[in-house]
Amino acid sequence: MNIKHYMQQVGQQARAASRMIAAADTGIKNDALLAIAAALDASRKELLAANAIDMAQGEKDGLDSALLDRLSLGDKGIDAMIEGLTQVAALPDPCGEISDMKYRPSGIQVGKMRVPLGVVGIIYESRPNVTIDAASLCLKSGNATILRGGKEALHSNQAIARCIQQGLEQVGLPATVVQVIETIDREAVAELITMSEYVDVIIPRGGRGLIERIANDATVSVIKHLDGICHVYIDDQADEEKAFNIAVNSKTHRYGVCNAMETLLIAEPIAAVILPRLVDAYRNKEVELRGCEKTCALADGILPATDSDWQTEYLAPILSIRIVGNMQAAIDHIGQYSSGHTEAIVTESITRARQFMTLVDSSAIIVNASTRFADGFEFGLGAEIGISTDKIHVRGPVGLEGLTSQKWIVFGDGHIRT
Amino acid sequence: MNIKHYMQQVGQQARAASRMIAAADTGIKNDALLAIAAALDASRKELLAANAIDMAQGEKDGLDSALLDRLSLGDKGIDAMIEGLTQVAALPDPCGEISDMKYRPSGIQVGKMRVPLGVVGIIYESRPNVTIDAASLCLKSGNATILRGGKEALHSNQAIARCIQQGLEQVGLPATVVQVIETIDREAVAELITMSEYVDVIIPRGGRGLIERIANDATVSVIKHLDGICHVYIDDQADEEKAFNIAVNSKTHRYGVCNAMETLLIAEPIAAVILPRLVDAYRNKEVELRGCEKTCALADGILPATDSDWQTEYLAPILSIRIVGNMQAAIDHIGQYSSGHTEAIVTESITRARQFMTLVDSSAIIVNASTRFADGFEFGLGAEIGISTDKIHVRGPVGLEGLTSQKWIVFGDGHIRT
Numbered sequence: 001m002n003i004k005h006y007m008q009q010v011g012q013q014a015r016a017a018s019r020m021i022a023a024a025d026t027g028i029k030n031d032a033l034l035a036i037a038a039a040l041d042a043s044r045k046e047l048l049a050a051n052a053i054d055m056a057q058g059e060k061d062g063l064d065s066a067l068l069d070r071l072s073l074g075d076k077g078i079d080a081m082i083e084g085l086t087q088v089a090a091l092p093d094p095c096g097e098i099s100d101m102k103y104r105p106s107g108i109q110v111g112k113m114r115v116p117l118g119v120v121g122i123i124y125e126s127r128p129n130v131t132i133d134a135a136s137l138c139l140k141s142g143n144a145t146i147l148r149g150g151k152e153a154l155h156s157n158q159a160i161a162r163c164i165q166q167g168l169e170q171v172g173l174p175a176t177v178v179q180v181i182e183t184i185d186r187e188a189v190a191e192l193i194t195m196s197e198y199v200d201v202i203i204p205r206g207g208r209g210l211i212e213r214i215a216n217d218a219t220v221s222v223i224k225h226l227d228g229i230c231h232v233y234i235d236d237q238a239d240e241e242k243a244f245n246i247a248v249n250s251k252t253h254r255y256g257v258c259n260a261m262e263t264l265l266i267a268e269p270i271a272a273v274i275l276p277r278l279v280d281a282y283r284n285k286e287v288e289l290r291g292c293e294k295t296c297a298l299a300d301g302i303l304p305a306t307d308s309d310w311q312t313e314y315l316a317p318i319l320s321i322r323i324v325g326n327m328q329a330a331i332d333h334i335g336q337y338s339s340g341h342t343e344a345i346v347t348e349s350i351t352r353a354r355q356f357m358t359l360v361d362s363s364a365i366i367v368n369a370s371t372r373f374a375d376g377f378e379f380g381l382g383a384e385i386g387i388s389t390d391k392i393h394v395r396g397p398v399g400l401e402g403l404t405s406q407k408w409i410v411f412g413d414g415h416i417r418t
Numbered sequence: 419m420n421i422k423h424y425m426q427q428v429g430q431q432a433r434a435a436s437r438m439i440a441a442a443d444t445g446i447k448n449d450a451l452l453a454i455a456a457a458l459d460a461s462r463k464e465l466l467a468a469n470a471i472d473m474a475q476g477e478k479d480g481l482d483s484a485l486l487d488r489l490s491l492g493d494k495g496i497d498a499m500i501e502g503l504t505q506v507a508a509l510p511d512p513c514g515e516i517s518d519m520k521y522r523p524s525g526i527q528v529g530k531m532r533v534p535l536g537v538v539g540i541i542y543e544s545r546p547n548v549t550i551d552a553a554s555l556c557l558k559s560g561n562a563t564i565l566r567g568g569k570e571a572l573h574s575n576q577a578i579a580r581c582i583q584q585g586l587e588q589v590g591l592p593a594t595v596v597q598v599i600e601t602i603d604r605e606a607v608a609e610l611i612t613m614s615e616y617v618d619v620i621i622p623r624g625g626r627g628l629i630e631r632i633a634n635d636a637t638v639s640v641i642k643h644l645d646g647i648c649h650v651y652i653d654d655q656a657d658e659e660k661a662f663n664i665a666v667n668s669k670t671h672r673y674g675v676c677n678a679m680e681t682l683l684i685a686e687p688i689a690a691v692i693l694p695r696l697v698d699a700y701r702n703k704e705v706e707l708r709g710c711e712k713t714c715a716l717a718d719g720i721l722p723a724t725d726s727d728w729q730t731e732y733l734a735p736i737l738s739i740r741i742v743g744n745m746q747a748a749i750d751h752i753g754q755y756s757s758g759h760t761e762a763i764v765t766e767s768i769t770r771a772r773q774f775m776t777l778v779d780s781s782a783i784i785v786n787a788s789t790r791f792a793d794g795f796e797f798g799l800g801a802e803i804g805i806s807t808d809k810i811h812v813r814g815p816v817g818l819e820g821l822t823s824q825k826w827i828v829f830g831d832g833h834i835r836t
Contacts, residue, residue, distance in 0.1 A: 019753065023777055096776070102798060108787050110797050117809050118779065200809045219634050221810045242832030249834035335437065357827055358514070359441055361536065369526050369830025378835075379528050379826060380520060391535050391618045392639045393811040396826045408797060408814045409775055412787025414660030416667035417796075 001183060007191035010146055010179050011198025014119045017176040018144035022116045026093040028171055029140055036136070036167030037085040043163050044078055050159035051128065058126075058152050070127045071152055081132040081160075084383070088136040091382040094400045095142045098409065108415050112406040116142030118200035120403060121192050122385075123214060125206040126150030131160045134203075135178045137385045141403035144177050146199065148192060151184035158182070193218035203398075205386055223393060223402070225386040227313040228258030228341035230371045233330040233356070235347035236267035240274055242368055243346040247278055249370040250344065252285045256315045258387060259342050259374040263310060263320045265330040268294070271323045275299055287317045294323040310337040327352055331359050338362055340389050342374040342396075363389060363396035419601060425609035428564055429616025431594040432537045436562035439595045440534045444511040446589055447558055454554070454585030455503040461581050462496055468577035469546065476544075476570050488545045489570055499550040499578075502801070506554040509800040512818045513560045516827065526833050530824040534560030536618040538821060539610050540803075541632060543624040544568030549578045552621075553596045555803045559821035562595050564617065566610060569602035576600065611636035621816075623804055641811060641820075643804040645731040646676030646759035648789045651748040651774070653765035654685035658692055660786055661764040665696055667788040668762065670703045674733045676805060677760050677792040681728060681738045683748040686712070689741045693717055705735045712741040728755040745770055749777050756780055758807050760792040760814075781807060781814035 021029070040047065051073040058068050094114050101111030120143045122134040131147055138145040149157040161180035168175050181188050193202050193214055202222045204214045215222045232250050234243045250261035266275060271294070279299045282289055289295075290305040302321070309320040310333070324330045327345075334343050344366040345356040353367045364374040374396065376384025381399025388394050394402035439447070458465065469491040476486050512532055519529030538561045540552040549565055556563040567575040579598035586593050599606050611620050611632055620640045622632045633640045650668050652661045668679035684693060689712070697717045700707055707713075708723040720739070727738040728751070742748045745763075752761055762784035763774040771785045782792040792814065794802025799817030806812050812820035 019777070019779075022779070104796065104798055106791065106796060108791055108796070113775065113783075115779070216637050221639065221808070223810075239832065245832055245834050253835050357531065359437070361437075361440070361533070362825065364826040364828060365531075366828040367830065369828055369833040370835050372835040373524065373526055373828060373830070373833070374826070378522065378524060378526070380522055390639070391823050392641075395823055405809050405813055407780065408782040408792070410782060410784040410787055410791060412785065412791070414657065414663055415787040415791070416663050417671050417788050417790040 003183060003185050003187040004191055006183065007188055007195065010181065011119070011195045013176040014144040014146050014179060015198045017174045018116070018118045020174055021139065021144055021177045022095070022118075022142045024142070024173060028173065029093065029142070030089040031171045032139060032168050032173055033085045033089040033136055035170040036132075036164050037082045039163035039166040040078055040082055040085075040132075040160070043159070044075065047073060047078060047156070047159050047163075048075070050155040053155045054153055061152075063152065067126065067152070071156070073128055073156055077129060081129055084132060085136050088140050088383055091140060091400060093140065094404050106415060107412070109411040111409055113409050114401075114404050115407050117403055117405055119144045119146065119198055121146045121148070121199045121202045121220070123148045123189060123192070123202065123204045123206070123210070124150065125210070126152035128153045128156040128160060130205060131157050131180065133383070134385060135164055137383060137400060138403060139177060141400045143403055146179050146181065146192060148181045148189060154184060189214070190217065193220055193222075196220050203386060221393075223386070223388050223398065224390050226389045227339040228260070228387070229262050229311070229313050229337060229339040230259060230342045230374075231263050231265055231334050231338060232261045232344045232346065232371060233265040233327065233334070234267060234270060234274060235327055235345060235349065235352050236269040237349040237352060238270060238346040239348055240270075243274055244277060244281070246344065246346050246368070246370050248281050250372060251282065251287060251319050252317075253370065253372045255317050257372075258313070259371050260315070261319070261344075261371050262312065262314055263322065263337070265333060266321065266323050267327065267330070268323050268325055271298060275321075282319060285317065287319050289319055289321060291321040292323055295321045298323070313339070327356065331356065334360055334362070341387065342366065342371045344369065344371050363387070421601060421603050421605040422609055424601065425606055425613065428597050428599065429537070429613045432562040432564050432597060433616045435592045435594040436534070436536045438592055439557065439562055440513070440536070440560045442560070442591060446591065447511065447560070448507040449589045450557060450586050450591055451503045451507040451554055453588045454582050455500045457581035457584045458496055458500055458503075458550075458578070461577070462493065465491060465496060465574070465577050465581075466493070468573040471573045472571055479570075481570065485544065485570070489574070491546055491574055495547060499547055502550060503554050506558050506801055509558060509818060511558065512822050524833060525830070527829040529827055531827050532819075532822050533825050535821060535823055537562045537564065537616055539564045539566070539617045539620045539638070541566045541607060541610070541620065541622045541624070541628070542568065543628070544570035546571045546574040546578060548623060549575050549598065550582075551801070552803060553582055555801060555818060556821060557595060559818045561821055564597050564599065564610060566599045566607060572602060607632075608635065611638055611640075614638050621804060639811075641804070641806050641816065642808050644807045645757040646678070646805070647680050647729070647731050647755060647757040648677060648760045648792075649681050649683055649752050649756060650679045650762045650764065650789060651683040651745070651752070652685060652688060652692060653745055653763060653767065653770055654687040655767040655770060656688060656764040657766055658688075661692055662695055662699070664762065664764050664786070664788050666699050668790060669700065669705060669737050670735075671788065671790045673735050675790075676731070677789050678733070679737070679762075679789050680730065680732055681740065681755070683751060684739065684741050685745065685748070686741050686743055690716060693739075700737060703735065705737050707737055707739060709739040710741055713739045716741070731757070745774065749774065752778055752780070759805065760784065760789045762787065762789050781805070
């Protein structure tokens with residue numbers, strides 16, 4: 001296969017399809033989502049058979065158990081995809097919303113209309129469920145999608161793609177609204193991220209290495225989702241009970257997620273009171289603790305933290321702890337080490353809360369609640385395609401609105417510039 | 419000078435300064451803008467002397483008269499910069515605005531806060547006034563700025579930079595909030611557009627070549643302002659008088675601007691009526707006409723348009739004209755040839771207007787008014803740093819809001835995830 005030629009064709013088809021889906025009524029898009037769900041339900045045998053081929057190959061290739069776990073579909077996985085499609089169908093359609101219409105002194109009326117981005121390219125690792133997640137959010141937001149999943153999931157993804165295309169055609173939409181790239185050749189990715197005439201934005205989902213490589217090589221705009229090195233700062237004006245609950249929950253509710261706390265900052269005046277209680281709680285949950293000198297002095301058996309600890313997204317039952325002189329020192333620490341994902345402050349002082357909220361430059365700033373709330377469902381987006389640590393276009397959880405843009409609309413009555 | 423080392427230092431200083439300016443009150447930022455205006459006024463002699471050096475060198479190097487014209491400052495140019503600063507000081511501050519605060523079922527309260535992007539890099543050609551335009555908009559929107567002007571304007575830009583820094587220091591802000599790169603070495607640009615740890619967004623202002631080169635090489639996000647190949651479509655349900663006025667104004671009000679019409683599309687049923695009147699009007703203004711076969715058949719002495727005409731931003735008294743079968747054919751032509759800047763429809767039909775508005779994918783869609791309205795002042799932004807033909811982050815005229823982003827803010831009362 002000539003990869004460049006193949007990808008150009010995929011791109012042209014996506015651009016043409018993007019015009020059709022952008023013009024489709026909300027009802028048609030919802031019908032398509034439900035038709036895809038029905039097609040998945042009717043194709044369980046084929047889906048499980050395709051997934052079995054990928055799993056057998058993955059085992060043969062010696063994939064580790066975490067990877068195999070993510071690759072595995074099963075009837076429960078199919079149920080979850082069907083449930084996801086039904087939920088996205090129920091969300092309000094962001095497209096077409098007109099806002100801020102105002103008359104200008106010239107007499108023209110100016111406002112904005114929310115519109116799809118056009119063609120979205122999604123590059124992800126070997127999790128077949130992402131194929132449905134990404135396709136459904138892009139479809140509902142009126143975009144055409146080009147999906148490139150991990151090579152280990154190729155058969156599963158192609159079986160899912162057939163269901164998607166069946167659902168699209170059933171409601172009279174072109175199957176090319178969602179295209180799954182059929183080759184595992186890496187050149188296809190190189191082509192995808194530089195076809196700026198056909199692709200409007202690339203969303204990579206996966207490890208830091210994948211995302212940085214794509215961001216470096218892409219000429220198409222990229223919405224990045226990098227690490228979550230999230231902090232909780234316990235202020236000396238914190239309520240002790242709230243601080244305890246939030247610090248425990250932010251670390252231990254789930255370990256392998258990007259909105260888990262990785263570093264706990266405690267104001268010195270309150271450290272002697274709250275640290276021992278927290279240390280006990282973390283030990284009960286078998287969380288390994290690494291601390292600054294002052295932390296180690298206040299509690300036994302804590303490993304000394306090094307500079308690299310402050311820079312690490314553990315995604316594991318490990319926590320680094322630093323005692324800071326005051327809120328400004330906490331803000332400075334966050335400014336230096338945070339990945340810009342989510343930071344929380346625990347304080348009863350409205351002045352401190354206001355300052356922290358203004359001075360900390362991360363995608364989500366949380367006052368007196370767990371960092372674990374930083375996700376699309378909890379924020380009310382209904383679903384998310386990722387959590388952006390970028391600053392332009394969209395920050396934090398990316399839902400349907402993050403997959404759209406706003407164009408200007410103007411009404412006149414024959415108005416001209418003089 | 420070690421360019422890489424120098425630029426890293428500029429970047430570090432900008433990042434540090436961005437934290438100061440992001441936290442500055444609106445009043446301080448306005449005071450700084452007015453102090454810069456006063457410094458320019460007090461430094462007229464130095465500014466004119468510096469500009470004279472650039473002009474003399476430019477003449478010696480044989481720059482053409484258009485370039486020299488843009489390079490020239492003069493007392494009128496200084497007046498315009500002072501006026502611009504005063505206007506930006508009077509605009510509302512976009513930063514800190516909190517919107518969409520809602521309680522979620524979990525009990526947390528979630529909303530968005532508008533915040534600066536951080537560090538903005540501006541790369542532009544030899545127009546010294548852009549130094550003040552860009553610096554003032556970035557300053558008001560709470561961003562630190564790194565400016566890289568054309569080498570022909572180096573002395574002028576450095577003299578302006580001294581006034582900016584004087585104004586900043588006068589109100590207690592660090593001079594590094596606005597830095598003008600002091601070397602004309604091209605390596606400085608290569609470094610600027612890849613320092614993603616220090617620079618959040620790059621805005622290139624200049625010709626297509628400059629912008630495409632930067633977009634290709636940058637790893638930092640770029641807000642592009644490419645061509646304006648703008649269309650006016652005269653529908654067969656147009657009011658003839660409005661159509662005539664809009665088609666004349668869109669082309670002839672100014673020729674060298676990106677929101678001027680370059681191609682006129684006319685619905686076939688109305689062409690025989692309106693085309694001869696328009697041809698006369700354009701000829702009176704010495705506009706060269708190039709038309710499709712049908713256009714040439716309806717009026718004498720029109721040159722045949724080639725495919726390359728539909729792809730050209732003339733920026734000159736030249737117009738291409740095409741007669742199309744119906745609105746869908748006009749939309750298809752625009753989809754194929756437009757640069758996505760601005761398109762207008764002239765029609766009395768609300769159904770046609772609604773369809774055109776939905777189906778045309780450009781940054782501004784205008785119904786029954788001249789394309790010349792597509793700019794920041796006319797749209798009510800107060801000032802603009804450019805007109806984005808990108809789809810992500812910001813489309814169309816980019817004002818203060820386009821230089822900001824929104825972060826999520828969350829209030830709880832000790833809430834945890836369960």
